[in-house]
Amino acid sequence: MSRNAVEWKQTPSFPESHYVDTRIYTEEDIFLDEQRKIFNKCWIIACHESEIPNAYDYRTFSHPGGPPLIVIRGEDMQVRTFYNICPHRGNTLLYEPVGNAKRITCIFHAWSFNATGDCIDISRGKEGYQDRFGCKDAGLREVKTELGFGGFVWVNVDDDSCTLKEYIGEAMGMLDEHLNEPLEVFHYHKAIVNTNYKLWHDTNSEFYHDYMHYFNRITGMIQPGYFDRKYTGYPNGHASVGSMAIKYDAYEGSKARGVGWPGLAPGGWVLIDIFPGMTYNLRTSVLRMDTAIPLGPNKLLIEFRGLGLKRDTPEERAERIRDHNMIWGPFGRNLHEDLLGVHGQGLAMRERTDSKWVIHGREENMTIHDEGGMRHFYAEWSRRMGRKAYDPYGEQAAVAK
Amino acid sequence: MDTRTAITELIHRSGLIMDRCDFKGYLDLCAPEYQYRITTYSPEIRKDMTWLEHDKAGMKSLFDNLHRHNSDKSPISRHINVCLVDIDDAAEEAEVTSTIQVFRTTLDGGETELFAVGKLYDKVAFGQGGPALRSRNVRLDTRLLGYGYHIPF
Numbered sequence: 224m225s226r227n228a229v230e231w232k233q234t235p236s237f238p239e240s241h242y243v244d245t246r247i248y249t250e251e252d253i254f255l256d257e258q259r260k261i262f263n264k265c266w267i268i269a270c271h272e273s274e275i276p277n278a279y280d281y282r283t284f285s286h287p288g289g290p291p292l293i294v295i296r297g298e299d300m301q302v303r304t305f306y307n308i309c310p311h312r313g314n315t316l317l318y319e320p321v322g323n324a325k326r327i328t329c330i331f332h333a334w335s336f337n338a339t340g341d342c343i344d345i346s347r348g349k350e351g352y353q354d355r356f357g358c359k360d361a362g363l364r365e366v367k368t369e370l371g372f373g374g375f376v377w378v379n380v381d382d383d384s385c386t387l388k389e390y391i392g393e394a395m396g397m398l399d400e401h402l403n404e405p406l407e408v409f410h411y412h413k414a415i416v417n418t419n420y421k422l423w424h425d426t427n428s429e430f431y432h433d434y435m436h437y438f439n440r441i442t443g444m445i446q447p448g449y450f451d452r453k454y455t456g457y458p459n460g461h462a463s464v465g466s467m468a469i470k471y472d473a474y475e476g477s478k479a480r481g482v483g484w485p486g487l488a489p490g491g492w493v494l495i496d497i498f499p500g501m502t503y504n505l506r507t508s509v510l511r512m513d514t515a516i517p518l519g520p521n522k523l524l525i526e527f528r529g530l531g532l533k534r535d536t537p538e539e540r541a542e543r544i545r546d547h548n549m550i551w552g553p554f555g556r557n558l559h560e561d562l563l564g565v566h567g568q569g570l571a572m573r574e575r576t577d578s579k580w581v582i583h584g585r586e587e588n589m590t591i592h593d594e595g596g597m598r599h600f601y602a603e604w605s606r607r608m609g610r611k612a613y614d615p616y617g618e619q620a621a622v623a624k
Numbered sequence: 625m626d627t628r629t630a631i632t633e634l635i636h637r638s639g640l641i642m643d644r645c646d647f648k649g650y651l652d653l654c655a656p657e658y659q660y661r662i663t664t665y666s667p668e669i670r671k672d673m674t675w676l677e678h679d680k681a682g683m684k685s686l687f688d689n690l691h692r693h694n695s696d697k698s699p700i701s702r703h704i705n706v707c708l709v710d711i712d713d714a715a716e717e718a719e720v721t722s723t724i725q726v727f728r729t730t731l732d733g734g735e736t737e738l739f740a741v742g743k744l745y746d747k748v749a750f751g752q753g754g755p756a757l758r759s760r761n762v763r764l765d766t767r768l769l770g771y772g773y774h775i776p777f
Contacts, residue, residue, distance in 0.1 A: 274670075282668075321669070409671060411668050411673070412666070412673075475689060554774065555772075556693060562770070
């Protein structure tokens with residue numbers, strides 16, 4: 224039976240943990256709050272170590288909390304991160320996404336910095352600042368940086384944050400033994416979609432949407448073991464999904480994957496969601512990493528990386544690339560569908576469309592179509608935000624009083 | 625029709641046929657040994673990338689499966705400009721370089737946006753049956769494709 228306006232807005236008859244108010248996806252003030260309370264407090268993946276293999280190699284990164292960053296490997300081979308902002312007149316220091324810079328010189332007034340963030344030259348400094356200001360006062364703002372969990376470069380702009388190891392806790396347990404070897408990024412692309420970042424992370428946190436993917440229905444959902452896969456939640460909002468054997472040759476034109484992954488059973492598939500927007504997706508022969516970078520409440524940039532083993536032979540690498548692109552490339556069978564899905568959510572939920580609730584109510588003993596992964600995320604989101612995802616402006620609480 | 629004109633027409637025809645989603649017609653333009661690739665260079669990771677790679681059977685399988693997938697239904701329009709045709713008479717083959725611009729037009733309202741730009745690097749076999757596509761490398765400059773597309777360019 225269809226519903227009228229009042230019925231449409233009635234609170235869903237689920238526990239409060241099982242639905243959210245769609246304003247958490249659309250409101251500017253909530254997005255700004257997320258930047259402060261979530262993105263500027265959490266560890267975020269900026270790049271992979273294989274993207275900056277040599278001394279003085281750098282990579283730029285737009286941090287989802289706001290600051291533009293430079294990730295650079297020093298002469299001592301240590302990776303450090305700095306704001307990509309000249310402390311003089313606020314200009315961008317490095318423009319290219321990647322490069323090698325023994326000396327970082329601002330094009331504006333030629334102030335120079337080294338790979339440890341020290342200011343090493345202020346042009347005509349003595350003449351202009353005399354003894355009032357010098358290089359010792361003009362270092363770059365450094366950001367906490369750690370390498371780990373598959374060689375990714377993690378950054379945290381909160382100087383008082385916990386360590387990366389403490390932040391991840393036990394969440395990477397299912398992948399630990401599969402990430403012991405050096406990895407290498409072979410695929411990188413970005414997508415910008417008019418949607419909220421949480422909706423993308425939701426898609427990576429529930430498999431009920433396999434109904435959208437013909438490939439996954441044929442190779443997974445109708446195969447043995449699919450409904451045995453289970454979600455496990457971990458502190459700090461992370462979650463994992465257990466493996467099964469994907470039957471790749473069930474899809475016409477596809478075949479069983481010949482190249483495997485160290486320690487992973489043939490056809491295996493392990494997925495780990497890291498709060499607030501990163502996903503490790505190890506699917507038989509390829510590790511995919513998604514990094515969600517919100518550009519606004521209804522605008523999302525996603526970085527997609529595909530990784531293989533650094534020791535791959537050219538033949539193995541070519542096979543991993545084909546496996547990756549079959550489903551996850553920009554022309555792949557699945558990625559396009561996932562992006563269409565969240566694009567549609569963005570269309571339907573944008574401000575003033577009168578969308579009201581999103582339901583996370585499926586309970587199937589935390590197996591593959593249970594929506595516990597999303598519930599786990601929103602419990603952490605609510606804790607960090609000091610807002611209830613189901614009642615972000617405290618209206619229900621006020622009425623109850 | 626001289627060889628150069630026939631080759632140029634083949635390249636243009638391949639785009640027009642794909643615009644109509646006449647996939648059988650497209651495959652009819654291809655030689656049995658046909659190889660198709662979409663490639664690009666990522667300055668971010670300083671690597672060449674191959675985003676799609678199929679032989680003729682793989683292309684047919686891709687086309688046959690399209691109706692089973694959820695796809696963006698916006699039609700796209702491939703604007704191809706043949707720039708260079710280097711004919712090797714001894715090998716009965718030509719190497720053809722073209723520029724390509726791909727536009728996407730929304731179904732609701734018909735707004736057209738530039739979707740992608742790049743080049744086509746084709747090898748064309750020419751025998752008694754006329755020219756046929758032996759291989760195509762769609763070399764994209766554009767890498768930001770939004771929610772992507774299921775149909776190759």
